[in-house]
Amino acid sequence: xxxxxxxxxxSGDGIDVAVCDIDGAPPDLQATIVKAWSVPYEPExxxxxxxxxxxxxxxxxxxxxxxxxxxxxxxxGDYAAWVDLIGSHGQTxxxxxxxxxxxxxxxxxxxxxxxxERTGVxxxxxxxxxxxxxxxxxxxxxxxxxxxxxxxxxxxxxxQNIGGxxxxxxxxxxxxxxxxxxxxxxxxxxxxxxxxxxxxxxxxYDQDGMFATGGQVDDEWLKQMLKHPYFxxxxxxxxxxxxxxxxxxxxxxxxxxxxxxxxxxxxxxLTAFTSHSIAEAYHRFAPTMxxxxxxxxxxxxxxxxxAQLNDLLPADxxxxxxxxxxxxxxxxxxxxxxAYETWHGRVGCLPEQTGARHASILGQxxxxxxxxxxxxxxxx
Numbered sequence: 001x002x003x004x005x006x007x008x009x010x011s012g013d014g015i016d017v018a019v020c021d022i023d024g025a026p027p028d029l030q031a032t033i034v035k036a037w038s039v040p041y042e043p044e045x046x047x048x049x050x051x052x053x054x055x056x057x058x059x060x061x062x063x064x065x066x067x068x069x070x071x072x073x074x075x076x077g078d079y080a081a082w083v084d085l086i087g088s089h090g091q092t093x094x095x096x097x098x099x100x101x102x103x104x105x106x107x108x109x110x111x112x113x114x115x116x117e118r119t120g121v122x123x124x125x126x127x128x129x130x131x132x133x134x135x136x137x138x139x140x141x142x143x144x145x146x147x148x149x150x151x152x153x154x155x156x157x158x159x160q161n162i163g164g165x166x167x168x169x170x171x172x173x174x175x176x177x178x179x180x181x182x183x184x185x186x187x188x189x190x191x192x193x194x195x196x197x198x199x200x201x202x203x204x205y206d207q208d209g210m211f212a213t214g215g216q217v218d219d220e221w222l223k224q225m226l227k228h229p230y231f232x233x234x235x236x237x238x239x240x241x242x243x244x245x246x247x248x249x250x251x252x253x254x255x256x257x258x259x260x261x262x263x264x265x266x267x268x269x270l271t272a273f274t275s276h277s278i279a280e281a282y283h284r285f286a287p288t289m290x291x292x293x294x295x296x297x298x299x300x301x302x303x304x305x306x307a308q309l310n311d312l313l314p315a316d317x318x319x320x321x322x323x324x325x326x327x328x329x330x331x332x333x334x335x336x337x338x339a340y341e342t343w344h345g346r347v348g349c350l351p352e353q354t355g356a357r358h359a360s361i362l363g364q365x366x367x368x369x370x371x372x373x374x375x376x377x378x379x380x
Contacts, residue, residue, distance in 0.1 A: 001021075001022055001023070001084045001085060001340060001343075001378070002019065002020070002021055002022075002034070002082055002083045002084055002085075003019075003020050003022055003083060003084060003085045003086070003087060003336040003337075003339055003340050004017060004018065004019055004020070004076060004079065004080075004083050004085070004086045004087070004121075004336060005017070005018045005020060005086075005087050005088075005089075005331075005332040005333055005334065005335040005336030005337070005339070006072050006075070006076075006086065006087065006088040006089060006090075006110075006115075006332060006335065007089045007331040007332040007334075007335055008068070008072075008089065008090065008091040008110065009092075009163040009164050009297075009331065010092055010163060010164025010165050010189075010191055010240055010241055011163055011164040011189075011190050011191060011194060011205075011298060012041065012046045012049040012050055012053075012091070012164070013040060013041060013046065013194075013204065013205070013298070014038050014039050014040035014041045015038065015039045015041075015071065015072060015075040016036070016037075016038050016328065016329055016331065016332040017036060017037055017038070017039070017075050017076060017079075017332060018033050018035075018036040018326075018329045018332035018333050018336055019033070019034045019035045019036065019079055019082060019083065020032065020033050020034060020333055020336040020337070021034055022336065022337060022340045025344065025346070026148055026341075026346065027148070029148050029149070029337070031145075031149065031333060031336070031337050031340075033325075033326055033329055033333055035079070036326060036328075036329040036332060038328070039071075039074070039075040043204065046204070048060075048064065049064070049091060050195075050241070050245070050246050052064050052093055053092075053093050053094065053241045053242075053245065054241065054242075054245055054246060054247060056093065061093060061107075061109060064091075064093075064109060065109035065110065065111050066111050066114060068090070068091055068109055068110035068111070069110050069111030069112070069113070069114030069115055069118075070114055070118070071110075072088060072110055072114075072115050073114065073115055073118040073119060076115075076119060080119035080120065080121050083121055084121070084122075084370065084374055084378075085121065085122055085123075085124065085336075085339050085340065085343055085374070086115060086116075086119065086121050086122070086123040086124070086339065087123075087124050087125075087127075087335040087336045087337075087338055087339025087340070087342075087363075088110060088112060088115060088123060088124070088125045088335065089108060089125075089127065089141075089331070089335045090108035090109055090110035090112075090125055090126070091108060091109055091110050092106070092107070092108050092240060092241075093107045093108065093109055094106070094107045094240075094242065095107075095138070095139070095238060095239075095240040095242060096242070097237075097238060097239065097240075097242065097243075101233045101234075101236075101237050103132050103136070103137045103138055103139075103238060104132075105132065106128045106129060106132050106138045106139075108125075108126060108127075108128060110125070112124075112125035112126070112364065112366040113366055115366070116366040116367065116368040117368075119368060120368045120369040120370060121368040121370055122343075122365065122366065122367050122368040122370055122371045122374055123365075123366045123368060124338075124339040124342050124343065124363040124364065124365050124366070125363060125364055125366065126363055126364045127141055127335065127338055127342075127348065127362040127363045128141065128362075129364075130360045130361070130362050130363070131349050131354050131356050131360050131362065134356040134357050134358055134360050135355065135356050135357045136236070136349070136351070136353075136354030136355050136356025136357075136360075137184075137185075137236045137237065137238040137354045137355055137356075138238065138354065139167065139185060139238040139354065140161070140167035140168075140169065140183050140184065140185060140238070140353070140354075141334065141335075141338065141348070141349060141362070142159070142161060142167065142169065142183075142330070142331060142334045143159075143167075143169040143181060143183030143349070143350075143353040143354075144338070144347075144348055144349050144350060144353055145333070145334045145337045145338070146159045146169040146171060146181070146183075147169070147171060147181050147350070147353075148337070149325075150171060150294065150323060150325075151171045151172070151173060151174050152171070152173050152174070152291075152292065153173060153174045153175060154173050154174075154175060155173050155290070155291040155292070156170065156171065156172055156173060156286075156287075156288045156289070156290040156291060156292075157170075157171045157173075157290050157291070157292045157293070157294060158170050158171070158282065158286070158290040158292070158293045158294070158315070159171065159293075159294045159296070160186070160278060160293055160294065160295050160296070160309075161189070161295075161296045161297045161330070161331070162189040162190060162274070162278075162295060162296070162297040162298065162299025162300060162302075162305070163189050163190065163297040163298060163299070163331070164189055164190055164191040164194075164240075164241065165185055165186075165187070165188060165189045165191060165239055165240060165244065166185065166186040166187055166188065166189040166274065166277070166278055166299070167183065167184065167185045167186060167238075168183065168184065168186050168278070168281065168282070169181055169182075169183040169353075170182045170183070170286050170287055170288075170290060171290075172287070172288075179287060179288075180350075180352045181350075181352055181353065182235060182285065182286075182287055182352065183235075183236075183352075183353045183354070184235035184236050184237050184238070184281075184285070185237055185238045185239045186277055186278045186281040187228075187230060187231060187239060187244065187274070187277035187278070187281070188239075188244040188273065188274050188277060189274060189297065189298075189299050190205065190274075190297075190298050190299050190302070191241060191244050191245055191249070192244055192245075192248060192249045192252065192270050192273065192274070193205070193206055193212075193267060193270050193271055193274065193302075194206075195245065195246045195249035195250070196249045196252065196253055196266060196267055196270055197211065197267060199249065199250060199253060200253065200263045200266065200267070201263065205298070206267055206271070206302060206304075208301060208302065208303050209271065209302035209303045209304030209305055209306075209307075210303075210304075211263075211264055211267050212264070212267045212268040212270075212271040212302075212304040212305075213268075213303070213304050214264045214268075215261075215262060215263075215264030215265040215266070215267055215268030215269075216264075216265050216268060217265075217268050217269050217272045218256070218259060218261060218265060218269045221255070221256070221259060221261075221269055222269055222272050222273060222276065225252075225269075225273045226273070226276060226277065226280065228243075230243055231277060231280065231281075234285070235285055235355075236353075236354055236355030249270075252266070252270060253266060256269065268304070271302070271304050271305050271308070272308060274299070274305060275305050275308035275309050275312060276308075276312065278309065278312075279309065279312035279313055282313060289314060289315065290315050291315055291316065292315060292316045292317075292318065293309070293313055293315045293316070293317045293318070294318055294319070294320055294322070294323060295309070295317060295318065295319050295320070295327065296319070296320045296325075296327045296328075296330040296331070297327065297328075297330070297331070298328070300319050300320075300327045301327075338362055338363065339363065341361075341362075342361055342362055342363045342365070343365070343374075343378065344378070345361060346361065347359040347360055347361055347362075348360070348361065348362035348363070349362060
């Protein structure tokens with residue numbers, strides 16, 4: 001099947017679109033990206049997303065839901081005519097985590113009905129809700145696709161996404177028939193850095209980590225940051241902008257300025273906060289310290305962040321390109337694969353991935369005009 005995967009992440013920087021060819025079934029599933037592109041949001045629209053995440057009214061979120069659906073359609077463009085299915089992650093607005101780490105609710109918007117209506121293509125969306133209903137964290141959903149596509153024949157790997165938040169999947173080698181994967185959110189990714197850059201410089205992110213490179217890390221302040229209660233929680237665990245978003249970034253900026261730090265020092269320390277939170281998660285929770293760490297997401301382009309991870313982790317740190325995938329469009333590929341699996345009535349996550357009571361078939365199917373023909377061709 002040819003499937004489009006759509007992703008709008010917690011960084012809120014735009015829509016990633018991946019047109020994918022997917023064939024087979026686990027454990028012999030094959031997935032390749034045929035074409036992929038990004039459509040950035042204008043700064044004003046990005047701020048609307050962040051406002052909806054942290055202070056949005058029902059009216060704002062309702063309207064944004066429909067508008068995002070239209071934006072997803074515009075991002076797909078004429079490529080809808082190429083595909084059988086669309087898998088849309090949507091835009092996370094709230095991921096509700098109790099003080100004890102239990103996820104009670106989650107909300108992703110970007111109206112699937114609009115996507116199916118405008119494109120005529122059957123659309124699968126709202127992937128996280130079913131896992132949360134089964135007692136899971138609803139994240140990280142990339143882990144199951146990591147399990148299918150990225151296990152090494154001989155040694156352990158970690159697949160580390162650094163989007164708005166960071167998440168990791170620890171993968172046992174194919175030769176190990178007894179161990180299972182472990183997946184969880186490590187903590188902040190780019191969200192704090194991006195929000196602080198916007199507030200301090202007017203730029204939406206730290207290009208290649210160059211701004212951080214010009215600053216000095218405040219080690220004492222970093223130690224205080226790493227005492228955040230989230231890092232004391234054992235997996236499974238997830239987080240989002242609720243803990244590590246714009247308001248937290250502004251709080252950190254005020255603290256840094258009170259400590260007499262320059263803007264570059266603040267960004268350098270926030271960058272170190274992300275890298276050290278990732279490394280500490282590995283040292284505390286990795287079933288076996290991986291021999292390879294595969295980086296994806298926007299953070300994989302931050303040279304300061306990547307250099308710190310190389311220093312902090314006793315592993316070979318590489319990007320997805322080293323294993324034949326595109327670091328920038330990995331998550332869009334993931335939601336194409338999850339849509340494909342849902343369409344075929346197969347699970348999209350495992351209990352060891354999210355802490356759920358059982359594996360679940362994920363998502364909701366919104367029929368397009370191709371729905372009946374697709375059923376006959378793929379199920380008949």
